[in-house]
Amino acid sequence: MSKIHPSAIVDPKAELDSSVEVGPYSIIGPNVRIGAGTVVGPHVVIEGHTTVGKDNKFFQFCSIGGAPQDKKWKGEPTRLEIGDGNTIREFVTMNLGTAQDEGVTRLGDDNWISAYVHLAHDCQVGSHTIFSNNAQLAGHVHVGDHAILSGYAGVHQFCKIGAHAFVGMYTSLTQDVPPFVLVSGNPAGARGVNIEGLKRRGFTREQIDGIRTSYKLIYRSNLTLEEAKAALLAEESAATGAAGDIRAMREFLDTATRGIVR
Numbered sequence: 110m111s112k113i114h115p116s117a118i119v120d121p122k123a124e125l126d127s128s129v130e131v132g133p134y135s136i137i138g139p140n141v142r143i144g145a146g147t148v149v150g151p152h153v154v155i156e157g158h159t160t161v162g163k164d165n166k167f168f169q170f171c172s173i174g175g176a177p178q179d180k181k182w183k184g185e186p187t188r189l190e191i192g193d194g195n196t197i198r199e200f201v202t203m204n205l206g207t208a209q210d211e212g213v214t215r216l217g218d219d220n221w222i223s224a225y226v227h228l229a230h231d232c233q234v235g236s237h238t239i240f241s242n243n244a245q246l247a248g249h250v251h252v253g254d255h256a257i258l259s260g261y262a263g264v265h266q267f268c269k270i271g272a273h274a275f276v277g278m279y280t281s282l283t284q285d286v287p288p289f290v291l292v293s294g295n296p297a298g299a300r301g302v303n304i305e306g307l308k309r310r311g312f313t314r315e316q317i318d319g320i321r322t323s324y325k326l327i328y329r330s331n332l333t334l335e336e337a338k339a340a341l342l343a344e345e346s347a348a349t350g351a352a353g354d355i356r357a358m359r360e361f362l363d364t365a366t367r368g369i370v371r
Contacts, residue, residue, distance in 0.1 A: 112128070112129065112130040112131065113125075113129075113130075113131040114131060114132055114133045114134075114135070114151075116133045116134050117131045117132065117133065117134065117135045117136070117137070118135075118136045118137070119131060119136075119137040120137060120138055120139035120141075121139075122139035122140070123137045123138065123139055123140075123141045123142070123143075124141070124142040124143070125137070125141075125142075125143045126143060126144055126145040126146075126147070126163075128145045128146050129143050129144075129145070129146075129147050129148075129149070130147075130148045130149065131149045132148075132149060132150045132151035132152075132153065132169070133151045133152070134151055134152050135149050135150070135151060135152060135153040135154070135155075136153075136154045136155070136156070137149070137155050137156075138155065138156035138157065138159075138174070140156075140157060140158045140159065140186075141155050141156065141157075141159045141160075141161070141174065142159070142160045142161065143155070143161040144161060144162045144163040144164075144165075144193070145163045145164070146163050146164040146165075147161055147162070147163065147164060147165040147166070147167075148165070148166050148167065149167045150166075150167055150168045150169045150171075151169045152169045152170050153167050153168075153169065153170065153171045153172075153173070154171070154172050154173065154174075154175075155167075155171075155173040155174055156173070156174045156175060157174030157175065157176070157187075157188070157189060157205045158174070158186055158187065158188045158189070158205065159173060159174035159188070159189040159190075159191070159205075160188070160189070160190050160191065161173075161191045162191060162192045162193040162194075162195075162218070163193045163194070164193055164194045165191060165193065165194065165195045165196075165197065166195070166196050166197065167197045167201075168197065168198045168199045168201075168224075169199055170199050170200045171197055171199070171200065171201045171202070172200075172201075172202045172203075173189065173191075173197075173201070173202075173203050174189045174203065174204075174205060175202065175203075175204050175205070176204065176205060177204045177205055177206070177207050177229070177230035177231075177248070178204060178229060178230065178248075179207050179209075179230055179248060181207060181208075181209055182205075182207050182208075182230070183208075185207070185208045185212070187205045187206040187207055187208060187212045187213065187230075188205060188206055188212060188213040188214070189203055189204070189205050189206070189213070189214045189215075190213055190214070190215045190216070191203075191215075191216045192215075192216060192217045192218040192219075192220075192236065193218045193219070194218050194219045195216060195218065195219065195220045195221075195222065196220070196221050196222065197222045198222060198223045198224045198226075199224040199225070200224055200225045201222050201223075201224070201225070201226050201227075201228075202226075202227045202228070203216065203227075203228040204228065204229055204230045205230060206230050206231045207230045207231055207248070209231075210230070210231035210248075210249055211231065211233075212231075213231070214228060214229075214230055214231055214232050214233075215232070215233050215234065216228065216234045217234060217235045217236035217237075217238075217254070218236040218237070219236055219237050220234065220236065220237065220238045220239070220240070221238070221239045221240070222240045223239075223240055223241050223242045223244070223260075224242045224243075225242055225243045226240045226242070226243065226244050226245070227245045227246060228246050229246055229247050229248040229249075229250070229266075230248045230249075231248050231249045232246045232248065232249065232250045232251070232252070233250075233251045233252070234246075234251075234252045235252060235253050235254035235255075235256070235272065236254050236255075237254050237255045238252060238254065238255065238256050238257065238258075239256075239257045239258070240257075240258045241257075241258060241259050241260040241262075241278075242260045242261070243260055243261045244258040244259070244260065244261070244262045244263075244264075244276075245261075245262070245263045245264065246264045247263075247264060247265055247266035247267075247268075248266045248267075249266050249267045250264050250265075250266065250267065250268050250269070250270070251268075251269040251270065252269075252270045253269075253270060253271045253272030253273070253274065253288060254272045254273075255272055255273045255306070255310060256270050256271070256272060256273065256274045256275070256276070257274075257275045257276065257303075257306065258270075258276045259275075259276060259277050259278040259279075259280070260278050260279070261278060261279045262276045262277070262278065262279065262280045262282065263280070263281055263282065264276075264282045265282060265283040265284075265367070267366060267367060268282055268283065268284065268285055268286075268367055269285040269286070269361075269364070269365060269366070269367075270282075270285070270286045271285075271286055271287045271288030271289070271290070271357070271358075271361050272288045272289075272357065273288055273289045273303055273306060273307060273310070274286045274287070274288060274289065274290050274291070274292070274303060275290075275291040275292070275303040275306060276292055276293070276297075277291070277292065277293025277294070277300070278293070279295065280292060280293050280294060280295065280297050281294075281295040281296055281297060282297045282370070283296060283297070283367070284297070284365075284367045284368045284369055284370045284371075285361075285365040285366070285367050285368065285369045285370070286369070286370055287327065287358050287361045287362065287365075287369055288354075288357050288358055288361055289302050289303055289307065289320045289324070289354070289358065290302065290303065290324065290370070291303045292370050297370045298370060298371075299324075299328050299370050299371060301324070302317070302320055302321050302324050304317060304321075307320070312354075313350060315349070315350040315351055316350055316351045316354050318351065319344070319348050319350070319351020319352075319354055319355050320351065320354050320355070320358070322344060322355075323341055323344060323354075323355050323358045323359075326340045326341055326344065327341075327358070327362075327369075327371075328371060334362060334369075337362070338359055338362050338363070341355055341358060341359040341362075342359060345359060
């Protein structure tokens with residue numbers, strides 16, 4: 110308890126590992142659990158049924174685990190789950206889930222969440238993502254691993270963003286983004302493959318070539334979505350090192366619910 114500042118208010122029912130640090134004037138609610146090595150900066154509020162993993166860093170003025178901004182929420186014991194090793198910068202807001210979905214908002218591991226980012230109710234964010242300042246997710250948005258959202262990007266409710274995708278600055282996103290695809294604009298348009306990001310993460314030339322071929326089948330071949338999926342299946346069967354990446358793109362098309370950015 111020596112790492113909890115005297116001015117902080119920590120409910121006796123909260124479960125904090127002995128190594129957790131809580132800064133001045135922060136408030137921790139009764140249904141909060143925080144894992145080892147996590148640092149809660151000054152003036153942070155963590156409330157609701159919120160579980161925080163290990164080695165996270167919350168900067169000042171974050172509001173974590175607040176009630177969903179959804180009129181349908183009637184006080185149900187919905188949850189927020191945050192994994193390990195996340196950096197959560199100033200003024201970030203993350204809300205609980207709702208009973209109309211899975212009842213939980215999730216953030217995975219090793220994410221970089223910059224200032225003023227909002228994760229609304231029922232969002233499911235993977236691991237190793239980057240959210241630049243003021244990126245905003247409406248409710249029920251899914252974001253895959255290693256995705257990047259640039260500053261002021263806004264995402265419509267129920268959209269899905271695939272793994273390794275890149276959303277450009279000031280983008281207004283109202284449809285789904287397949288894995289590996291770079292989108293930007295208002296309204297959003299597909300601009301190519303996130304090649305630089307793939308290189309940085311160690312993708313081989315064979316993988317990148319397979320992903321680029323898949324992109325051309327979806328976006329440059331004048332195929333319908335069903336025709337593109339059939340073409341991707343054939344490409345996947347013929348590929349070797351890139352088969353898994355092509356499959357990821359094809360399977361994403363099968364699960365897209367709002368149509369894809371094209």
